Amino acid sequence: MHLVSQLLFALFFSAGVYLFSKRVRAIRRNVLLGKDDGARTDRPMRRFKQMALFALGQKKLFKRPVPALLHLLIYVGFILINIELIEIVADGLLGKHRVLAPLLGPAYAYFIGFFEILALGVILSCVSFLWRRNVVKVNRFHKREMKGWPSLDANLILVIEIALVGSFLLMNAADLQLQSAGKEGYVPTGPFVVSSLVSPLFSGVSDSTLVAIERGLWWFHILGILFFLNYVTYSKHLHIMMAFPNTFYGDLDTAAGKMKNMPEVQAEVALMMDPEGAFSANAAPPPERFGAQDVGDLSWKNILDAYSCTECGRCTAVCPANKTGKLLSPRKIMMDTRDRAEVLGRAHDRHGPGHHDGKHLLGNYISQEELLACTTCNACVEECPVNINPLDIILQMRRHLVMDQAQAPAEWNSMFSNVENNMAPWAFPASDRFAWANNIPTANQNKNA
Amino acid sequence: MSSIQVPTMAQMAANGQTPDVLFWVGCAGSFDQRAQKITKAFVKILHHFGISYAVLGGEEMCTGDPARRAGNEMVFQMMAQQNIATLNGYGVKKIVTACPHCFNTLKNEYPDLGGVYEVLHHTQFLQQMIDTGRIQLREGGVFKGKKITFHDPCYLARANGEYQAPRALLERLDAELIEMENSRQRGMCCGAGGAQIFKESEKGDMEVHHKRADEALGTGAHIIAASCPFCTLMITDGIKHREKEAQVKVMDVAELIAQAEDL
Known part of the structure; x- marks a missing residue:
């Protein structure tokens, strides 16, 4: 009997890990659908520091202390309780029960008790988050782009987390009764601090039922974790992993206001303005397209950003366009980019590289109206706890819209021609540029009199 | 009544002179009537304190910022490359500008195209001048006891991390500085940036600049201080929308200083 469950365990465990690693490879491939953007591995110590501050230290989350503390409880609990996985996996493979208990002696109950306190914290936080989402209805969780799957996903994650740590507590409670x-087989460990309070629930239950409950919860807990491990890779919850590479590979020391140069346009204009060069036959061929029309035109870092987004909506909550009722939502830009990368990745798997479904990120996912509403104020970039940059994507798509598709609004076209002809965005004659300097009186004459 | 003669780089070069700093006026500061007042106020300050400066005058062109942010890289490159040729031709080392959009483009985007200068926003420049004792402002004065709130321009604040210099200048006015709920890193945009000011806004519930003006009015301040000509224009319009222009003034930090100095 032991052998069968050991084999089953090994089978489930390796299947879970295998499927997860397959997903990780697919996500990596999807990220690399993006264009070269350098390796982003220069100054590694600075990068590790950035990762430590923003991903590990959650520096930006603490601008809002209440959700930050609740988030911290889940985060610490999640990481530390998973240490208990070592024992669970060892038990499962070796067909033992609580293999670490004899090794750790009296300290064992303290370890488990510590995990149980963390588990209680996780439950508390998850319930508070469910409350904030579904009862308080915090505004940023209920924007247009959150309808349907994104809201269900968010609630599912919280429910699964409660179920996972809840099963851990109940399993221990049944164990204490046994x-x-x-x-036989249930080695005395001494009471665990939280489950000993729950364990009276099981008093009077027969031993065989208790064993069934304890074993059932044990299997539920480990299979649940293996399921969740894979679920996360299809979910917004992937930020628990992606926050780390995303902050590591993020920009260092670049002013947020700087737009990336387009060397191919620079060269073309330089050639145009050079009277001899204009007729040279050495002009470089024009690029395949200007700006970004689809995910493949973005940089790999843009796609990594998209996979790091947990749809918290802090960006959208501070977006001036969104705050005044416009369609633009920086969060939706990131969600669309990820969704499109997933679609392209699956098409790649099914039909091989080069297949095209005739759709594009610009047009089929993100509309012109959304892109045009952006004031480039950088509020979304500043706000993101894991340093995602929705603005960079918006601006690359505007470049495509305006330069490739010639879809600029008429007023912008007038502005462009004013700049080109009058050297100013308005239709004033360039010769009036210095007119402001006529008649500036010197310091108050009355005072000097 | 004598008037200030604003020196140009061309005149200076003809006389074999080089100013300490080039004042980059920008399109708003050159052409818009409201923004011209900011330009004049800053020139009065430069003149009053005997700072060696010059402007490009008719040789200045749009930096290309609105075209670039609207997605038109061609027009941006045309402007940028011509401006850089002019600036490098004069051997310009240091630039000060009262427009955060020009500031950002000159400082962060021209270096990629071969235009490398020390670029300061006028609030940073004035703060440096005060810190080094180069200029001394009067104590107290006309703004004593007035309530002033400061609106962070996106392209000075979040885009370039400068939150302190304009506030430090305002503190010298002896006024009561009140912060809006959304200020500094969380300051709300006036709605002009990203070339928005050059087109109608997209469909929504309200205008961005109306909302920001409401936030500023909510502080009960007598003066809304700005440090960007576009913010000044947008928020002034928002104040008019609420018919508060008689009670509340929108002024650039340079205008406030010029007024405090009775220039």
């Missing part, structure tokens, strides 16, 4: 009943 220990006190002296059931």
